[in-house]
Amino acid sequence: MRNWTHHYARLNGIDVHWVEQGGVEQGGVEQGGGPLILLLHGFPHTWFSWRHQITALAGAGYRVVAPDLRGMGQTSAPEAVEEYGADRITADLCALLDHLGAESAVCSGLDFGMFAAYDLAFEHPERVRALIGLQNPFQNASDRPPLEAERRRGRKRFNHVAYFVDEPEAAIADMDAHPREILAKIFHALSGAADFTQMWRHPPGTSYRAALPEPPEFPWSWMTEWELECYVNDYARSGFGGGIRWYLALDLNWEQRRGRGKTGVPFYFLGSEADVDLAHWHGRDPVEKLPEYHADVRGVRIVPAAGHVISMESPEVVNAAFLEFLRDLDQGSAA
Structure with a gap:
């Protein structure tokens, strides 16, 4: 039985839910355990997308925390787009670390979650012991607001x-x-078993649901029907509005992120050859560009298997890579 503990607290003005394993509860506050690892999900995900990593990393002696980010899962979903600015998300993470009694954490994430980890490393590097980039190698630097380019693409063909x-x-x-x-369509489309770019064959005006390819029947090799229902239950309750507001805030966050240089904390990266984000949203040869965005690149692994949702598709690969990176970090810290 997985020894997951669910927690709820009022942090930074919203109700936050997270799952933890590997800590020792003292006086109502999670303390102790090994070094803290903070795992941040994307959209349309919840903490549950880290289910394979939580137990594996906790079993290796780490204290693992996977929150539902603002707007998704069982965490509050404010209606104002401004509430999804990078400043608000960063404040959420700082408040969570304070509540956990932790000075810093190793942070990793997927899509929006990885960008939140990057924001924390830029704005509060003292709170980030290291970054483990997963699929999204850096925050793109652009001279123009990102939604301008996305709308331009959307006038030619469907663009989600x-x-x-x-x-x-x-x-x-x-x-x-x-x-x-x-949810079934998105998870399948993002996996290595599908081609996310098939949606681009549809004309403007198509709905996301209609543009997505049909998924196979369950069970899949990496997801059961019960696991899908865990997401369905949360999103049936919360709705998808919170996650979509992360997209509506892209220009706001572009403004907040302008003028940044390189991250300065230890940086590791794990990507897969079949990831649509790595292939289409970070320019040519993104892995070669890592030193342009991170001052302390310590390890890089690119694996052939799996698509964007690699943490669920190939959990053994992800767990082994994370533990390899963490051992390297621990050895370097002890030197």
């Missing part, structure tokens, strides 16, 4: 980001009405 920002209410209503269908 343009769809979210141009028709947010329609997108939210359609996804809220079909949570199981949309």
Whole structure:
């Protein structure tokens, strides 16, 4: 039986839910255990996307915390787009670390979660012991607001980001009405078994649900129907509006992130050859560019298997790589 502990607290003005394993509870505050690892999910995910890593890393002696990020899962979903600015997300993470009694953590994440980890490392490097980049190697630097480029792409063909920002209410209503269908389609489309770019063959005006390819019947090799239902239950309750507001805040966050240089904390990276983000959203040869964005690159692994959701598709690969990176970090800290 997995020894997961669910927690809830009022932090930075919202109700936050997280799952923890590997800590020792003292006086109502989680303390002790090994070095803290903070795992941050993307959209449409929850803490549950780290289910394979939580137990594996805790079993290796680490204290592991996986929160539901603002707007998703069982954490509050404010309605104002400004509430999804990088400053608010960073403040959430700092408040969580304070509540945990932790000065710093090794941080990793997937898509929006990885960008949140990068924000924390830029704004509060003293709170980040190291970064483990997963699929998204850096925050793209651009001279123009990102939604301008996404809308331009969306005028030529279907683009899910343009769809979210141009028709947010329609997108939210359609996804809220079909949570199981949309989640199954997105997870499949992002996996190594599908081609996410097939959606680009659809014309502008197509809904996200209609553009996504049909998934196979369950069970999949990496997800059971019960596991899908864990996501369905959370999103049926919370709705998809919080996650979509992360997209609506992209230009706001572009403004907040302008002028940044390189991260200065120890940096490790794990990516997969079949990841759509790594292939299409970070320019040519993104792995070669890592030193341009991170001053202390210590380890890089690129694996051939799995798509974007590698933490679920190939958990053994991810767990082994994380433990390899963490051992390297611990040895360097002890030297």
